[in-house]
Amino acid sequence: MLRVVDLAVGYGQEPVIEGVSLEVASGKFVSLVGPSGSGKTSILRAVSGLLKPVSGHVELNGASDSLGFLFQDDALLPWRTARENVALGLRIRKYSKDAAQTEADAWLARLGLDGFGARFPHELSGGQRKRVAIAQILALKPKLLLMDEPFASLDAIVRTRITQELLNWVEREHLSVLLVTHDLEEALTVSDTVYLLSQGPRARVLASYDVAIPRPRDIFASRKHTSFAPLLERLWHDMSDTMGSAEFEARR
Amino acid sequence: MSGYLKNIAVRRVLSLLVLVSVWEIMSRMGLINPFYAPAPSEVLRVVVSLFVEGTIFRHLEATFAAALAGLIIGLGLGIFLGFAAALISWVADVLEPIMLLLNAIPRVILAPLFVIWLGIEIPSKVALAVVLVAVLIFFAVYNGIKDVNQLLVDRVRTLGGGRMDLLREVYIPSVTAWVLGSLKVAVGFAFTGACVGEFVAATRGLGYLLQFAQSTYNAALTMGLIFLIMAFVLVLFFCAEAIERRLLRWRYRGSSEKTA
Numbered sequence: 001m002l003r004v005v006d007l008a009v010g011y012g013q014e015p016v017i018e019g020v021s022l023e024v025a026s027g028k029f030v031s032l033v034g035p036s037g038s039g040k041t042s043i044l045r046a047v048s049g050l051l052k053p054v055s056g057h058v059e060l061n062g063a064s065d066s067l068g069f070l071f072q073d074d075a076l077l078p079w080r081t082a083r084e085n086v087a088l089g090l091r092i093r094k095y096s097k098d099a100a101q102t103e104a105d106a107w108l109a110r111l112g113l114d115g116f117g118a119r120f121p122h123e124l125s126g127g128q129r130k131r132v133a134i135a136q137i138l139a140l141k142p143k144l145l146l147m148d149e150p151f152a153s154l155d156a157i158v159r160t161r162i163t164q165e166l167l168n169w170v171e172r173e174h175l176s177v178l179l180v181t182h183d184l185e186e187a188l189t190v191s192d193t194v195y196l197l198s199q200g201p202r203a204r205v206l207a208s209y210d211v212a213i214p215r216p217r218d219i220f221a222s223r224k225h226t227s228f229a230p231l232l233e234r235l236w237h238d239m240s241d242t243m244g245s246a247e248f249e250a251r252r
Numbered sequence: 253m254s255g256y257l258k259n260i261a262v263r264r265v266l267s268l269l270v271l272v273s274v275w276e277i278m279s280r281m282g283l284i285n286p287f288y289a290p291a292p293s294e295v296l297r298v299v300v301s302l303f304v305e306g307t308i309f310r311h312l313e314a315t316f317a318a319a320l321a322g323l324i325i326g327l328g329l330g331i332f333l334g335f336a337a338a339l340i341s342w343v344a345d346v347l348e349p350i351m352l353l354l355n356a357i358p359r360v361i362l363a364p365l366f367v368i369w370l371g372i373e374i375p376s377k378v379a380l381a382v383v384l385v386a387v388l389i390f391f392a393v394y395n396g397i398k399d400v401n402q403l404l405v406d407r408v409r410t411l412g413g414g415r416m417d418l419l420r421e422v423y424i425p426s427v428t429a430w431v432l433g434s435l436k437v438a439v440g441f442a443f444t445g446a447c448v449g450e451f452v453a454a455t456r457g458l459g460y461l462l463q464f465a466q467s468t469y470n471a472a473l474t475m476g477l478i479f480l481i482m483a484f485v486l487v488l489f490f491c492a493e494a495i496e497r498r499l500l501r502w503r504y505r506g507s508s509e510k511t512a
Contacts, residue, residue, distance in 0.1 A: 048410050067410075075407040079425040079502045088421065089411035120502045140411070 001026040001144055001176040002047065007056035009042045010201075015054055016042050018202045022195050024144065026061070027174040029167075031187035033235070034197030034206075035243045040180040044069065044146045047178065060144070068142030070150040074133040076121040082108060082128075083117035086135045093140070107135040111165075127158040134166060145170065147179045163190065164219050171216045184235050188213075189222045194235065198242050206242060209235060290472040299476040308480075314457040315446050316484075318374050322381020323442035330386040331431065334393025347390075354387045360444065363452040372453040381445030385438045389431060396430030397423055429503070432496040439488045447481065 002024040008015045017039035024030045032040045045051035047058050048069045060067065076085045086104035087095075095103065108117050111131040121129055130151065137145070151159045167190055170177055181187050187194045194209045213225045222228060272292045278284045279291035286294065302308035333351075337344040363380050370376040404422045413421065450459025458481055465473035497504050 050406055050409065069410040071403065071407065073403055075403045077404060077407075077421060077425070079429075079500075080421075081502075088408070092408075092411050092413045092417050120505060122503075123505065136411075 001028075001061050002178065003059040004043065004047065005057055005059065007043065007046060007058065008054040009039065009046050009051055010054050014201045016200050016203065017197070019204050020056070020197075022205060022208075024176050024178050026143075026176055028192045029170060029177045029179070029190055031179045031181055031191040031194045032197060033181060033184055033187050033194060033239065034203065035199045035239070036182075037200045038197040038203040039200050040197060041072075041148050044148050044178065044180055048146055062143050066143040068137035068140055068145050070133060070137055070145065070147045072149045072152060074121070074126075074129040076129060076132055076136075078121050081118050081120055082113065082124065082132045085121070085132055086117075086139055089136060089140045103139060104135070107139045108132070111135045126154055127162065130154060130158075130162060134162070138169070143176060145175055145177045147177060149181055152182070160219065167217060167219065184232060184239065185223065188228060188232055188235065189219045190217065196235065196238055196242070207238060286471070287469070288471060290475065294472050295475045295479065298472045299480060302476070308461075311456050311458050311461050314374060314377075314454070315443070315450065315459065315481075318377035318446035318449065318457065319381055319442040321374075321378045322445050323385055323438060325378065326382040326385025326442065327389055327431075327438065329382060330389025331393050331427075333386070334390045334427075335397070337390070338394050338397035344394075348394075351387055351390050351394075354383065355391065359383050359387065360448045363449050366449065367453045372455060377446045377449030377454070377457065377459075380449040381442045384441040384445040388434055388438055388441060392430040392434040393427050396427040400426045429500055432500055435492040435496060436489050439492050440485055443481065443485050443488075 004020060004022045007020045008018045010016055016037075020039075020043060022030070022032075022043075032043060034040055042051060046053050047060075048067060076082075077088065080088065083101055083104045086107050087097075087100035090100035090103055091097065105117055108114065108131075111134060113128060113131055113135070116124065116128060116132075121132070124132065133150070151162055154162065163186070169175075177190075179187070179190065188209075188211055191211050194211065196206045196209070197203045198206045209231060211231065212227050213222050275284070275289070276292050279286060279289070279294075284291075333343075333347060337347045337351075360380065362383060363376070366376040366379045370379055400422060404426075405418060408418050408421050446457065447459035447462070450457035451463050454460040454463075458477055462474060462477045462481075465477060
């Protein structure tokens with residue numbers, strides 16, 4: 001579905017990431033973890049076309065409109081209602097106003113927001129806004145989902161509930177996902193493969209970990225799987241090592 | 253405190269009534285020199301006589317015409333130049349220093365120059381109001397576009413939106429919020445331009461009448477005109493606020509129950 005080959009991305013002179021290669025096979029859930037400043041978000045921005053790579057390339061199997069990007073912030077237009085926000089992508093894709101709004105209402109209902117369509121974003125809770133943002137993306141029926149710590153700002157209960165709902169949806173629709181997260185447990189719970197990035201600048205892929213927990217997954221049951229704890233420990237130690245060596249280099 | 257006194261509007265009106273009553277009583281008792289501060293009843297009598305005799309109307313017409321024309325032209329010019337500067341870099345290179353200079357100086361000092369160029373009739377007053385309003389609105393639009401939330405731009409782009417989608421969905425609504433936020437100040441600026449222009453040189457207008465009242469040491473007429481101008485600007489101020497609340501209802505509409 002997606003291949004990132006020898007990617008380098010930078011904002012100034014020094015690249016944030018360099019020589020990064022990774023793959024998201026069709027229907028697979030892949031996570032990127034790494035220390036702060038390791039360029040995880042930059043990889044997603046390069047894949048989505050928001051950022052031009054310095055070198056390397058991104059191969060996307062399918063049209064660019066088969067890609068949906070869920071940001072860390074909900075990024076809803078404050079002057080549009082929930083319904084209009086969900087309909088936005090559909091309107092851009094030349095749906096008629098009525099068709100787009102009907103489709104938007106159906107998506108809001110699917111995400112538990114029936115009756116909230118006429119509200120503006122500031123009239124919704126954080127969890128509700130996040131559901132609107134998810135509806136906005138899923139309404140376009142993407143084949144590949146890019147997610148940049150989309151639920152980090154939510155409280156634990158809402159976060160767990162929305163993560164499980166989205167995971168169910170992804171498994172049912174066989175979507176491919178590239179998730180950026182700081183949370184190692186979350187990464188292992190939802191992913192088929194986890195890539196660990198080194199400390200930036202010039203961050204690169206240090207290792208990848210295959211997660212052998214069967215699907216469909218329940219995010220609580222997954223944590224009790226026999227492979228979960230050893231893999232988490234390995235990932236945690238590898239991550240600590242990369243952060244430790246970076247701190248050591250910084251002091252030197 | 254009784255129920256209706258908790259209402260802030262009631263408290264404000266009552267405070268004003270108390271202040272005016274004290275002023276009236278002190279004037280009648282001879283504690284205030286009417287040469288400097290005539291009684292409120294005298295000020296009211298002068299204002300009413302201006303309307304009853306009909307002398308005020310030609311002055312009102314001149315001031316309102318200049319202020320409203322200045323407001324409309326200034327809004328149009330400010331929006332056009334703001335968009336041009338934000339979207340075309342060489343226009344910004346040329347306009348930004350001029351606008352910064354015009355913003356830094358008290359722009360009413362241009363009034364005598366406009367009188368020399370455009371004469372003492374309404375066009376010179378309109379020109380001053382235009383300059384006052386256009387500079388304000390230019391920066392509202394220019395900063396509105398420059399400071400647009402980049403996340404919203406990225407959102408529309410990742411949904412497949414092009415330049416026109418960005419303009420329609422992000423830039424225009426964002427700039428509208430900035431412009432409407434400045435509209436109340438712009439109304440005040442437009443009247444400042446008109447009145448100061450009339451103050452400098454004119455044959456009619458509230459500013460002209462004010463200048464006449466001041467030169468004849470007519471404190472009652474001066475105060476009456478000041479209150480009259482304040483009242484008109486206040487009415488327009490509330491109209492501008494009503495327009496802002498209508499067009500920015502997404503910002504003002506109260507939040508209702510929120511659940512997870």
